[in-house]
Amino acid sequence: MHSKVLYPTLMVAWLVATGFTTPPPVDGDVGGSVADSATGTPLPGGEVRVVRGGSTIAIATTDAFGRYVIHNVPTGSYSIEVRYLGYRSETRNVAVGATDALARADFRLVSLPINLSAVEVTSAVPLAVDTRTGDQIFKQNDYHGSPTNTTSQILQQSIVGAARAPTGEVHIRGQHAEYTYYVDGVPVPSGISGSLNELFDPQVVNQIDFQTGGWDAEYGNKNAAVVNVTTRIPSGGFHLDASSYGGSFGTNGQGLNASTNAGKWGFFFSGARQATDMRREPLVFDSVRNKVENFHNDGTDLFGFAKVQYVPSDRDVLNLDLDRSRTRFAVPFDSANGIIDDHQQDVNGFVNLGWRHRFAESTSGNGASSELLNHYIISEDRNFRTVGVKLDYTLQPHHGLEFKTGVLASYTSGHEDFSSVTNSGGPGPASNSGLKGSDVGLYAQTALAPSDHWDLRMGVRFDNHDAPFAGSRNQVSPRAKLSFFPDPANTFWVYYGRLFLPTNVEDLRAITSTAQGGVAAEPTIPERDNFYEVGYVHRFPVGVVTKLSAYHKRSSPGIDDATIPGTAILTSVNIGQVRITGVEAVVEVRPTGPVSGYVNLALNHAYGFKGISGGFFPADTTSAPFDLDHDQRLSGVASIVYSARGFYLSATGTYGSGLTNGNGPDSTYGTGLFDFNKSIKVDPSFILGASAGYAFAVGGAVFRPQIYVENVLDHKYALKGPFFSGAALGRPRSVQVRVNIGA
Numbered sequence: 001m002h003s004k005v006l007y008p009t010l011m012v013a014w015l016v017a018t019g020f021t022t023p024p025p026v027d028g029d030v031g032g033s034v035a036d037s038a039t040g041t042p043l044p045g046g047e048v049r050v051v052r053g054g055s056t057i058a059i060a061t062t063d064a065f066g067r068y069v070i071h072n073v074p075t076g077s078y079s080i081e082v083r084y085l086g087y088r089s090e091t092r093n094v095a096v097g098a099t100d101a102l103a104r105a106d107f108r109l110v111s112l113p114i115n116l117s118a119v120e121v122t123s124a125v126p127l128a129v130d131t132r133t134g135d136q137i138f139k140q141n142d143y144h145g146s147p148t149n150t151t152s153q154i155l156q157q158s159i160v161g162a163a164r165a166p167t168g169e170v171h172i173r174g175q176h177a178e179y180t181y182y183v184d185g186v187p188v189p190s191g192i193s194g195s196l197n198e199l200f201d202p203q204v205v206n207q208i209d210f211q212t213g214g215w216d217a218e219y220g221n222k223n224a225a226v227v228n229v230t231t232r233i234p235s236g237g238f239h240l241d242a243s244s245y246g247g248s249f250g251t252n253g254q255g256l257n258a259s260t261n262a263g264k265w266g267f268f269f270s271g272a273r274q275a276t277d278m279r280r281e282p283l284v285f286d287s288v289r290n291k292v293e294n295f296h297n298d299g300t301d302l303f304g305f306a307k308v309q310y311v312p313s314d315r316d317v318l319n320l321d322l323d324r325s326r327t328r329f330a331v332p333f334d335s336a337n338g339i340i341d342d343h344q345q346d347v348n349g350f351v352n353l354g355w356r357h358r359f360a361e362s363t364s365g366n367g368a369s370s371e372l373l374n375h376y377i378i379s380e381d382r383n384f385r386t387v388g389v390k391l392d393y394t395l396q397p398h399h400g401l402e403f404k405t406g407v408l409a410s411y412t413s414g415h416e417d418f419s420s421v422t423n424s425g426g427p428g429p430a431s432n433s434g435l436k437g438s439d440v441g442l443y444a445q446t447a448l449a450p451s452d453h454w455d456l457r458m459g460v461r462f463d464n465h466d467a468p469f470a471g472s473r474n475q476v477s478p479r480a481k482l483s484f485f486p487d488p489a490n491t492f493w494v495y496y497g498r499l500f501l502p503t504n505v506e507d508l509r510a511i512t513s514t515a516q517g518g519v520a521a522e523p524t525i526p527e528r529d530n531f532y533e534v535g536y537v538h539r540f541p542v543g544v545v546t547k548l549s550a551y552h553k554r555s556s557p558g559i560d561d562a563t564i565p566g567t568a569i570l571t572s573v574n575i576g577q578v579r580i581t582g583v584e585a586v587v588e589v590r591p592t593g594p595v596s597g598y599v600n601l602a603l604n605h606a607y608g609f610k611g612i613s614g615g616f617f618p619a620d621t622t623s624a625p626f627d628l629d630h631d632q633r634l635s636g637v638a639s640i641v642y643s644a645r646g647f648y649l650s651a652t653g654t655y656g657s658g659l660t661n662g663n664g665p666d667s668t669y670g671t672g673l674f675d676f677n678k679s680i681k682v683d684p685s686f687i688l689g690a691s692a693g694y695a696f697a698v699g700g701a702v703f704r705p706q707i708y709v710e711n712v713l714d715h716k717y718a719l720k721g722p723f724f725s726g727a728a729l730g731r732p733r734s735v736q737v738r739v740n741i742g743a
Helices: 006-017 151-158
Strands: 027-038 045-054 055-061 065-075 076-083 092-097 108-109 127-129 135-138 162-164 171-172 180-183 186-188 207-211 225-231 239-247 251-260 263-278 284-286 292-293 299-313 314-328 343-357 368-370 378-400 402-422 433-449 454-468 471-487 490-501 528-541 545-553 558-563 570-589 593-615 634-644 646-658 685-694 697-698 703-711 718-720 734-742
Touching: 027 076, 045 065, 055 065, 065 454, 065 471, 076 135, 092 108, 127 545, 127 570, 135 151, 151 162, 151 171, 151 207, 151 634, 151 646, 162 646, 186 343, 186 378, 558 593
Parallel strands: 027 108, 180 225
Antiparallel strands: 027 065, 045 055, 045 076, 076 092, 127 135, 135 207, 162 171, 180 186, 207 225, 239 251, 239 734, 251 263, 263 299, 284 292, 299 314, 314 343, 368 378, 378 402, 402 433, 433 454, 454 471, 471 490, 490 528, 528 545, 545 570, 558 570, 570 593, 593 634, 634 646, 646 685, 685 703, 697 703, 703 734
């Protein structure tokens, strides 16, 4: 509710009475709920649009209970549109009056077979900008990526400032994989060490909210990006979706999704298998034939995901997520160093149980809710389990006041067995140790909004990280964000946050003793950051949204990783100091009609100095600055989609000015944002991908054939040079054909 000062109100009333002026326009709020028409199940993550005269005024996303509120809507008549995967879209008309009363629009959506939505598809790219927060939001039902694309690759195509690295990983703002997944509100702990294994198949996703700044005190751990994943909601009767694809390099795969909703209970299952003869980026380029050599690079991925949802009342939602994935792959090698027949396996899984309860609402608020070892044959068995709990409590006594507190605690245990032998059978470096560590985070925060035009979010968190040899490390981290919303089309914000990034808990120091004269490496300790950010978002009435932000991060120390060349075995390293500065721009284009698109563009510089410690290398005490392994000064992604009457055509281009080549700094090295340091970078690259598809119904089934081409121009390029890990080449052109059948 707006708070009003008595004197100005009386003065305006007198002026109106005497005919000198007219009353100023009064902003209002639009809100309501979105649920399944048959079962009443709330639908979180639904897209709600406020439209007037064909122009989108504002966009919101429904919360865990299917509710939404849009503030600062000027007086007038509007259409409220709701879109949700697996449901028929609906529209309601509302009138925002000259009072503080909420203009309400509730929706009860009719479910459809998942693939039937493709028959009725309208123009849309999968990425949108939330005008109020600046977050980018990914919608799975609008995504036209290759069936071989992983969740990590979706991140690279969606998050501004992200760069693709070898093995399909994604690195944001020059940092190594510093992001955390939250699945249906519950964080998924990162692996003890780096892994080629993806947690889940992208087909289980409904939407993803990417937070790359402005984090509340609630968010700890790795938060260069917080990846909030909302999985599919079981809807309607029994739905079955099967798919199969095949393509270049022996690539093939199969997938099966099934869901049903019976009253208060909902069930969703997804299983997928993927196989390819190019599991990782190739390492060797034949300059005589101008061709990438791909060998010893096969791999198979299996994904299984199940979700059970129970909604006992309109104030309670329980979700149980079970996930299991397995990757078996051969690690490619450079034959110049000898044959290394390396096969590896990664297995990951998680079980998340989440309960959200909404207490009774008060009259004034919304209530509350709760190059080393090249000549060894390597064997490694790393096995661990992490268990944890996340408890949050939110109290909102008034529309403009919110308190939230909580705890996130986890415990990791397991073992690390590492052995190696020489080519002649002699013993090499080995390590056999237990894995044991824990992380505890406590936070308290408040959100104060004296009016709908201002929002001040302040909080503090305490983190404690315990790991072998590094011992217990902790930090108190204050955070604050001030936002200004002059109207629904504009948002300004400034932010400061103290960050604490715990490291891994493995003990691989013993295997470095051979390279370091019997001296084990220093333990890796957590990263400590100061992060500053400013940003501005504007929505134009012609269907265009722009976002411009700038940030600076100072780390003491920083964290990167080191890889045993020719393997996928990683461990963390410390960099004495890290500095990262960047400017980012986003343009989202969604006009009326069959064409839409978006552009992500980022300029940033990530560099370190004051030496490197830990990992598989002897300690480096050099104080000179150097570009981080994953620093790519200029990066951009542009995507365009045409879709109408079940047909779509999509193209996405990715540009990178070049990752670090591994050659040491020279006299031209600079640390400024516009110092591109080209002498130590691989050449720039532009990679174009395209896809097309058509959906049609036959009886009760929906068929959708699709074709995908990656690296359409077959561009030959180096993805990165040798640095903390070996060099990697870009993937050559590949083609996949997929057919989906939904019933």
